[in-house]
Structure formats: C-alpha cells, structure tokens
Amino acid sequence: MKDHELEQELAAAMRDRSRQEPPYSYDVDGLIGSVRRRRRRLQAGAAAAVAIVALGAGFLSRPDHDRVSLPVQAPTASSVVLPPSPTASTSASASASASASASASASASTSTAASAPKPADPARTTNTLFLAALRYQNPATRSQVDPVEVAALFADESAYRRIWGADSTGVTCGSSVDGVLAAGEVLLYQGVERLDRAPAPTFDGSTGKVTDLTCRTVAGGSKVGDPTVSGFYGGLVTAAKSGDSTAMSRLGRQFVTANLRSAQGPTAGTCSSTTPPFWLADNPSSGTLTHGWTVNLGGPYDFPIEIDENAKVATACGK
Amino acid sequence: MRSADVPAFTAFVHARSSALFRTALLLTGERHVADDLVQSTLEQVCRHWRKIRSADAPEAYARRILVNLANDRWRKLRGHKEVPLDDGVEDGFVDPYKGLVVRDALMRELQSLPIGMRTVLVLRYFEDLDDAEIGHLMNISAGSVRSQVARGLSKLRSTVDAQAVHSRSGGAA
Structure with a gap:
C-alpha cells in the first residue's frame, strides 16, 4: 500500500468509526446549571476567605499597631465619572453632565447593574x-x-x-x-x-x-507566599526586563517538572509566554499533595497551574 | 453565564457537540469516555463563554480544550494501557471484506499509539487541519507535528502490512 493509499484508508477508517456511534444530545440547561452551582461554591469559598x-x-x-495608613495620593487621578452603583447616591443627572464617552460607558454599566443586582x-x-x-x-x-x-x-x-x-x-x-x-x-x-x-x-x-x-x-x-510561583514567574519577569534570554531554560529546570518541560518545550509553565511583563496568581486550590493557582502573565486569559509535592510546576494551561 | 448569553451558547452546543463527540471518540476509542470528555469540554466552554464568544473561532477553542482533556486522561491512565481486542479475526482467515478488516485494524492500532501521536493523526486525517493549525492547538512546532505524523503512519503501516501477510497466507492455505 502506497503512502497516499494508507492516508486515504486511515481517513476513511476514521470516518467509518465516527459514524458507528451516534452522538449524544447534550443538555444545555444541565451544563449551565452545573457551572453556575460550581461558581457559587467557589464564590462562597472566596468570600469566606x-x-x-x-x-x-x-x-x-x-486600629492595628502594625498597619500603616495608605500613602495619600495627590488628587490628580484621571478625571473619570463613576458609573453609578446600585447603592450609590450618584444621581442620574450627574451622569448626564459627563462627557459623551464617559456617559456611554456609565450608561452601559448602569444597564448592566440594573439587570444584575448581585x-x-x-x-x-x-x-x-x-x-x-x-x-x-x-x-x-x-x-x-x-x-x-x-x-x-x-x-x-x-x-x-x-x-x-x-x-x-x-x-x-x-x-x-x-x-x-x-x-x-x-x-x-x-x-x-x-x-x-x-x-x-x-x-x-x-x-x-x-x-x-x-x-x-x-x-x-519564606513561609509567606509561594516560593515556586514567585521564584519562577518573578524570575521570568526580571529576565524579560533585563533581556536575559538564558533565564527561561534555567528557571524551567529549577521550577518546572521534567515531564512538563518535555511536553511543552522551552516555554513550559507559561502558556507560551516568553517575556511576561508581570505576573498575578490567585484562585488557589489544593489537593492531597499538590496545590494550584490561576496565573495571568499579562495576556488576555488566565491559565491554571498545579505545583507538585516537590514544589515544581507540574501542569499548566490544562496540560 | 448571563441569561443573555444562553441562546448563543445553546446554539453552539447544538451546532458543534456532534463534531466534538466524533473527535473525542477517535481520540479515546470508547463511547462513554468520549461522552465524558465532551461533557467536560462543554462545561469549560460554558464557564469561559464570555471570553470564547469574543474569540475568532470558538470551535477551535473548544477543540483545544477537548484535546487537552484527552491528554490529561491519558496521562492519568498511563501504565494501564488498553488495546481493544481483535474482533475474532482468526489467523489464516480469508476475509472477503478485506478493506473493512484493514480499517478495523487501523483503528485498533490507532488506539495503541501514544496520545500525542494519535492526536496529530486524528487532527490531520479526520479534522483536516494543517501542520501549523495542529501545532498551534497542541502547543508544539509544525516540525514536531510532521515527525509525529510520519512515525504514527509508520506504525500503522506495519499493522496494515501484517494484515496483508495474514490475508495472503490465508489465501494460500
């Protein structure tokens, strides 16, 4: 069998196999309900924390003796008209006096707030x-x-x-x-x-x-914080600022498991980000021997990571 | 998910769940596992719908989630490799439906391949994606895609060749 024949046969075999099992009909309401229930549980946990x-x-x-007051900022923040919150006393006429763009944003936010009072x-x-x-x-x-x-x-x-x-x-x-x-x-x-x-x-x-x-x-x-997260992502941010192109592999060896490096290559643990401008990790999770975070490295999406019992990043980006 | 998003998500599920299921079936080889994967994929899509909705190709995003979940499952089960049994095709049996037997053998061999190799083959020969698209989806280079495809085809070829030898020896008996 020639190469192209094998490829054709494989494609045909896949089509045959996929037709043998009729797909399920998925319950959209059930899907949405399960996601909402999970979200409520997470929100309750986060609020409690x-x-x-x-x-x-x-x-x-x-008052607390070890807390210092917030540094007073010069009142030079960008001129912004706040969208009225559900309980704020800001009147509608105040918004009406705002600039056109700010009013548009405020109106959009107001309608959102009205439809979602939670x-x-x-x-x-x-x-x-x-x-x-x-x-x-x-x-x-x-x-x-x-x-x-x-x-x-x-x-x-x-x-x-x-x-x-x-x-x-x-x-x-x-x-x-x-x-x-x-x-x-x-x-x-x-x-x-x-x-x-x-x-x-x-x-x-x-x-x-x-x-x-x-x-x-x-x-x-060192018990405050997470040395793996700050060491790895903080190191990457520092390297990006200094232009140190060798840091990623060095930090990878130090903070990322060999399995993940093998699976994801030189950008393992970063969801393909090579020069993150900053990092934010939140939404902590924990298992028996592992714990996880949701990380943002400046991109539009957050991604989950899991840190194993050896304090190394073992999964990232769902892998 | 906001109420306003429900119609679009519902339409997405109705339009794409069958295709996702078929891909999942080829990646896992088992109906109930494929169903679980699609269910989990759709839950994740639902959870991130606002981001996905604004993406250029929500289907590609969903497919990526599906592939990642299939990879996760394979890693958890690694060491418990299961290869579907031969469906009663005896040595020396001359099958008048040789083509079907070969396809059956190909599908069984496909399930015995490592998940990465299996995934690139499914994405190329079932989903009809090119190397760059597969590489982007799997976070690997296009070169890696090509090498995995070549190695996967080589393994499948050995199965087909063995099948041909069986058929020939059966015919001579």
Whole structure:
C-alpha cells in the first residue's frame, strides 16, 4: 500500500468509526446549571476567605499597631465619572453632565447593574483591581487600562481617587510592583522579592466594591507566599526586563517538572509566554499533595497551574 | 453565564457537540469516555463563554480544550494501557471484506499509539487541519507535528502490512 493509499484508508477508517456511534444530545440547561452551582461554591469559598483575612487583620473594627495608613495620593487621578452603583447616591443627572464617552460607558454599566443586582465577588474585584494596577505600572501595558472600568471597581469616586491615586501605586502600597499573589491576603513582589507591605482592601458588603485599602506590614520568612510561583514567574519577569534570554531554560529546570518541560518545550509553565511583563496568581486550590493557582502573565486569559509535592510546576494551561 | 448569553451558547452546543463527540471518540476509542470528555469540554466552554464568544473561532477553542482533556486522561491512565481486542479475526482467515478488516485494524492500532501521536493523526486525517493549525492547538512546532505524523503512519503501516501477510497466507492455505 502506497503512502497516499494508507492516508486515504486511515481517513476513511476514521470516518467509518465516527459514524458507528451516534452522538449524544447534550443538555444545555444541565451544563449551565452545573457551572453556575460550581461558581457559587467557589464564590462562597472566596468570600469566606476574604472575610477571614479581613477579620484577622482587624481593620474592619479597630486600629492595628502594625498597619500603616495608605500613602495619600495627590488628587490628580484621571478625571473619570463613576458609573453609578446600585447603592450609590450618584444621581442620574450627574451622569448626564459627563462627557459623551464617559456617559456611554456609565450608561452601559448602569444597564448592566440594573439587570444584575448581585454584589460583585470580592475575589473577582481583587483580581481585576490588581491586574489593572500591574498593567498601569508597566509602560508597555498602561494603555490597556480603562480608567472608567477601574473606577467602577470602587464604591465611589472619592474612594477611587484616594486609593488608586494618580498612578495606581496607592493600590500597591506606594511601590511599583510586577508580581501579585492573592490568596485572601494580597502579597506584592518586585522581581522575586516580596515587599514587606501588603495591601488589604475592604469591600462594601452590599455591592462588593472597594471602599478602603490599608497597607500592613508582612512578617518575613519564606513561609509567606509561594516560593515556586514567585521564584519562577518573578524570575521570568526580571529576565524579560533585563533581556536575559538564558533565564527561561534555567528557571524551567529549577521550577518546572521534567515531564512538563518535555511536553511543552522551552516555554513550559507559561502558556507560551516568553517575556511576561508581570505576573498575578490567585484562585488557589489544593489537593492531597499538590496545590494550584490561576496565573495571568499579562495576556488576555488566565491559565491554571498545579505545583507538585516537590514544589515544581507540574501542569499548566490544562496540560 | 448571563441569561443573555444562553441562546448563543445553546446554539453552539447544538451546532458543534456532534463534531466534538466524533473527535473525542477517535481520540479515546470508547463511547462513554468520549461522552465524558465532551461533557467536560462543554462545561469549560460554558464557564469561559464570555471570553470564547469574543474569540475568532470558538470551535477551535473548544477543540483545544477537548484535546487537552484527552491528554490529561491519558496521562492519568498511563501504565494501564488498553488495546481493544481483535474482533475474532482468526489467523489464516480469508476475509472477503478485506478493506473493512484493514480499517478495523487501523483503528485498533490507532488506539495503541501514544496520545500525542494519535492526536496529530486524528487532527490531520479526520479534522483536516494543517501542520501549523495542529501545532498551534497542541502547543508544539509544525516540525514536531510532521515527525509525529510520519512515525504514527509508520506504525500503522506495519499493522496494515501484517494484515496483508495474514490475508495472503490465508489465501494460500
């Protein structure tokens, strides 16, 4: 049998086989229902984690000696008209006086809010807020940040101006950062080094929007954070900034399992990203011997990773 | 998923689930496993529908999820390799439907190939994707796709050749 005959025979065999089994009819309502149930469980877990951290830090009810006040930002934030939140007192006429583009955004957000009155998920807000800050603090990605969308994360305009400030560093405790690890508490990184100050946002209970943000001192020690995540992704970001093309393979050998490197090649563990501008890891998960995160390296999509008992990235991007 | 997204997602499921199922069937060889894979794929598509909806080709995204899930399953089961039994074709038997026997043998041999090799063959000869598309979908280079296809075809050829020897010896007996 010649090559092309074998190929034709194989294609025909595949067609035959695929026709032997009639496909199922999939229940769309069931699919949507199962996804919604799972999402509700995750949201409940995330909200509980945030509440525990918030209560543990004590900033909801009392001052704390090791927490420092947020650096006051000059009131020079971009002029943004906040879209009214469901509980905000902002009047419709106030929005009407805004510029055309801002009004359009506000109107869109208003209609969205009207059709979805559920409070925003604090974990989701945290993710969006810190991703925006990371993007804003990197000149290459700054243009991707929409101030209207950022402002909509806050309970009101004064909170937005006070916390986000002129350059977003109010969100990151006065420092520019290129790495964020969010697991209830939020840890900040510059390269592979963790900052000793960590932001703790407070959320409005009814809207889920940010009302305040304080910065507290984080104790030293390697047990805080995730050395694999900060070592690998922080190292990659540092290498990208310095133009060190050899770092990826070196970091891969140090932090990624041989199996994953074999399966995914030189960009193993990064979902093909070679020069990430920053990293954010959140949505932690844990198994018996492994744990996982959802990682964003500056691209449009997050991807899951799993870290094995040897502290190496064992799966990424669903592989 | 927002209520407004439900009609589009429903249309996607109705339009594409059969094709996904057929690909899953070829990747796994078993109906119930293929069904599980498609179910999981559609759940992930549903979960990320807002992102997928804005993508150029939601079908390609879904196919990628399916392939990844098939790979995951194969890795979990590695070491428990199962090859479908020969369906009662005896040595020396002269089959008047030789073509069907060869196709059956090809499908059985396909399931015994490593998952990566199997996947590139299914994507090329069933889905009709080119090397670049397969490489993009599987996160490997087009060169790797070509080499895996060549090695996979070589293994399948040995099966077909053995089948031909069986038929010839059966005919002479």
